[in-house]
Amino acid sequence: MFNVLFLCTGNSARSIMAEVLLNNCSDGRFKAYSAGSKPAGKVNPIALELLNNAQLQTEGLRSKSWDEFSQPGAPHMDLIITVCDSAKGEVCPTWPGHPALAHWGIEDPVVAGSDDVKPFKDALRYLENRIRLFAELPVEKLEHLKLQQHLQEIAALDDADDA
Numbered sequence: 001m002f003n004v005l006f007l008c009t010g011n012s013a014r015s016i017m018a019e020v021l022l023n024n025c026s027d028g029r030f031k032a033y034s035a036g037s038k039p040a041g042k043v044n045p046i047a048l049e050l051l052n053n054a055q056l057q058t059e060g061l062r063s064k065s066w067d068e069f070s071q072p073g074a075p076h077m078d079l080i081i082t083v084c085d086s087a088k089g090e091v092c093p094t095w096p097g098h099p100a101l102a103h104w105g106i107e108d109p110v111v112a113g114s115d116d117v118k119p120f121k122d123a124l125r126y127l128e129n130r131i132r133l134f135a136e137l138p139v140e141k142l143e144h145l146k147l148q149q150h151l152q153e154i155a156a157l158d159d160a161d162d163a
Contacts, residue, residue, distance in 0.1 A: 002142055004032045005077045005099075008084040011063045013035025013047040014106050015083050017124050021131045024056045030135065033075065036068035044110060046120045054124075070095060078146060083127070084108055098151050104130055 006018040015034035022032035040063045051058050068074060070093030077099040083106045106126050109119035 002030050002078045003075050003081045004030055005069055006032065007066055007080060007082045009037050011041065012040035012044040013109050013120065014123055016043050016061055017047055017051060018083055018127050018131060020051050020056050020058055021127055026129060026135050035064050037066055037070055039063040039065050046117055050120055050124055066093060068079045087126040098153055100145055
């Protein structure tokens with residue numbers, strides 16, 4: 001199983017939606033998580049309503065800090081994807097195992113207003129498209145990504161020995 005962590009600042013909408021989408025479409029090949037640098041403390045009700053209307057499993061969702069995933073005993077992440085430009089620019093914790101990093105900039109639907117559903121639908125659609133493509137990647141491509149990551153780690157160790 002390939003572990004993926006979706007990050008945004010508030011962990012109330014975009015990263016939560018990405019977590020749910022990947023967990024619901026991956027046929028057990030992926031385990032998705034989400035977190036935020038400054039978690040809102042609750043899942044946005046519009047995001048939750050859209051996910052429930054799509055008949056996606058949302059039980060147990062909560063807004064949480066990315067610190068939970070940098071601690072000993074946290075699940076090992078293979079890939080971390082930021083979904084907002086703010087989180088991309090922040091100083092992240094040191095992730096155990098040095099996972100691969102990617103950025104999928106998605107407009108923050110929460111900023112648009114408390115009862116405007118359209119930005120949430122747009123964010124969900126963008127995430128659905130990206131996650132569908134990601135989930136269709138052949139496993140051997142993902143294994144290559146891990147191999148590439150390990151080779152980079154070996155090079156970094158070698159560079160440290162030379163210093």
